[in-house]
Amino acid sequence: MAKRNIIWTRTADIQFVGILEYWVKRNKSNTYSKKLVKLVSDRTKQIADEPLIYKATDFKDIRVTSVGNFSIYYKVKSKEIIITAFWDNRQNLKELLEILNHKK
Template identity: 45%
Template sequence: MVKKEIVWSSFAKLQLENVLEYYFIRNESPTYSLKLLDEVEDLLNTLSSSELIGRLTSNKITRVISMKVYLIFYEVKDNQIEIVSFWDNRQNIKNRKVK
């Protein structure tokens, strides 16, 4: 299978940045944030060649894949995969928005 380009929506990018910044400040070190970023990149590398590994959400367009306590919501386009949300499951579900 051909690898698809991964693109991030501005909303998803902001969510990821907020999580990374939170752990950087909380831990007073970039170690965990960098480890988390590596794990995200590894998962997205797999996703780019296996786009259907996530389960379909109720809207039948968006897919979701779990990564520990995080959910990555994405949509498959013609030649790319768009990350539409990066959700920390420990947050209040009422705050969750997917695009």
């Protein structure tokens, strides 16, 4: 299977940046956020290389992988991977369900 390009939706990008900003503000340091960026970068590279190794969801064409307390939801296309959500698993699940339902 050929390696695919990773494309972040606006929603997923806003979620990820918001989480990074939250941790910088909370910790008064960017150390944890830098670590999280590295972990997410490594995981998205794995997804690009082997997109079907992670769990399928109940949502059409959406798969999920976890990175610590966070989940990356994505769709596999022929030439790209679309990151549809970056979710802190400690947040309200209802909001996530609304996001995923709109990405059909």
